Amino acid sequence: MAKVLVIADIKNGALGSSTTELLSKAKAIGAETAVVAIGSGIDGLIPNLAGAGSDTQYVADDDSLAMFSAGPFAACVVDAANQFGADMVWFGFSESGKAAAPRVAAQLDVACATDITDVILDGDQIAIVRPAIANKVMQRVKINTAKMVAVIRAGAFEATEGITGSENVVKLTAPEADLKAVIKEILTDASGDIDLADADIVVSVGRGAKNQEGVDMVKGLADDLKAGFGSSRAMVDGGFMPHNKQVGQTGKIVAPTLYMAFGISGAIQHIAGMSGAKVILAVNKDPEAPIFNLADYGIVGDLFEVVPILREEIKKVRA
Numbered sequence: 001m002a003k004v005l006v007i008a009d010i011k012n013g014a015l016g017s018s019t020t021e022l023l024s025k026a027k028a029i030g031a032e033t034a035v036v037a038i039g040s041g042i043d044g045l046i047p048n049l050a051g052a053g054s055d056t057q058y059v060a061d062d063d064s065l066a067m068f069s070a071g072p073f074a075a076c077v078v079d080a081a082n083q084f085g086a087d088m089v090w091f092g093f094s095e096s097g098k099a100a101a102p103r104v105a106a107q108l109d110v111a112c113a114t115d116i117t118d119v120i121l122d123g124d125q126i127a128i129v130r131p132a133i134a135n136k137v138m139q140r141v142k143i144n145t146a147k148m149v150a151v152i153r154a155g156a157f158e159a160t161e162g163i164t165g166s167e168n169v170v171k172l173t174a175p176e177a178d179l180k181a182v183i184k185e186i187l188t189d190a191s192g193d194i195d196l197a198d199a200d201i202v203v204s205v206g207r208g209a210k211n212q213e214g215v216d217m218v219k220g221l222a223d224d225l226k227a228g229f230g231s232s233r234a235m236v237d238g239g240f241m242p243h244n245k246q247v248g249q250t251g252k253i254v255a256p257t258l259y260m261a262f263g264i265s266g267a268i269q270h271i272a273g274m275s276g277a278k279v280i281l282a283v284n285k286d287p288e289a290p291i292f293n294l295a296d297y298g299i300v301g302d303l304f305e306v307v308p309i310l311r312e313e314i315k316k317v318r319a
Contacts, residue, residue, distance in 0.1 A: 001032050002121060005058075005086035007077060008037040008049060009094060015048045016198065017159065018092035018152075023053030025157040026090070029121050033165065034058060036080040036172070038073055040066035050167040053160075056084065057167065062174035068096045069183045074103035075175035081108060083170065087147050088119070088126065093154040093253065094197065105149035113143065114151040115253075134249055135272045154197060155255020155276040196247065199228030202256045202274070204247050206232040208263020208284060208303050215240050218262050221307050224314050230254070232264045248273035262303045266291025283307075 004026035009016030019035065026033045035054035037045060042061050049057045058080035065072060077100065081089050089104060091097030098114065105112035117138070118129035126143040128150065196202060203222035209215050215235065222229040231241035233248055247254055249269040255276035262283045264270060271294060274280070282295035285302045292298045299306055 001030065002087045003085055004029075004031040004033055005077075005081050005084050005089045006033065006035045006054065007089070007091045007097065007100075008035050008045075009092045009097075010037060010039050010042060010045065011195075011198075013039075013041065013045075015045055015052065016092065018094075018154070019049070020052040020159040020163065021155075021157040022090050022092060022152060023165070024160040024163050025119065025152075027053055027160065027163060029119065031088075031121075034080070034084045034086070036060070036077055038065055038076045040064075046167065046169055050165045052165065053163040054165045055168060056170060058083065058170045058172055060172035060174055064174050064177060067183045068099075069181065070096075070099040070103055071181065072175045072177065074100045074107065076172055077104045078107045079172050079175075080170075089147075089149045091149070091151045093151060097151050101149050101151050108147065108149065109145075110147040110149055111143045111145040112149045113141065115153050116150050117153050117156040119150065131272070134268045135275055136268070153255070153276065154253055193245075194226070194228045196228040196230050196245070196252045196254050199254070199256055201225050201227035201258045201260070202230055202247070202254050202277070203227045203260045203262070204230040204232065204264060204274070205235055205241070205262050206264030206270075207234040207238075209235065209240070210263075212240055214263070214304065217307055218303065221260075221262075221311055221314075224311055227258075227260075228254070228256070232267075232270050246273075261291055261295070262307065264291055265289045266294065 006022045009018045033054050034056035035049050036058040038060045060076040091101045113128045116128045116130045120127040132139045205218040230247040231245050235241040236246045249272040253273045258279045259274050259277035260281045280295045281297045282291040283299045283306050287300045
């Protein structure tokens, strides 16, 4: 039986949904599961880690781990992987995961696969599926090492209802400080907006918004829906949106339940960042816009006319 070690996604003391999604997939392929949780003051999450589907919980809880640093974080994962005898180590799609995964793979001397959407076991052979050429093709790649470290694309797996685990806690010793790089401060988005990676609904604005007035109008709809607010690259390049709001191949990759695109034509670079959404609504005044080829629902119209109508209808429904 394969052994899969999942890295817990912990933000602001809460367990992220990707942890359950990855553990559900590991259970689905018949693997023995374990999770490693790293941070400060996280002992209270142990029941959640077991409930998410892990049979063993490796916990590194120390004040020195309060802020993410790739070196110590990777050292904790390697320690857990060696104790567990993991065949695969799975990270969720996050900045910390992408930073730590190559270090873990190098220290374990195994393959490292990133941005993957599926894992296939054929006996002892591991294969992965990943998009390539801006999502135009899907590659099936054979892993030529017996073990693997992987970064899983956001939304690739779905959480299974009723998944269970068992509480079996193993405490990890905090590693020595990384003297080569010391984290002094972590700066976060001061806007207070919902993180695009965590949002169940994402509203994005494109070139059709024309100016800051248009951007602000669409932002009002995002606020009404308590949605994440993103944009196409055109609005970032135009100075109307910050880069951390860009959805696409060179920005954030999101997979919300609902993705709403306003004034976005649907260039392949943007599609690469949001094609994993379960439902896509597009609003564009050009009936030939490529985004309509992907959208589940499309409205051909000027967003300056459509957005106010949608906001009014949402208010009526909520009333």
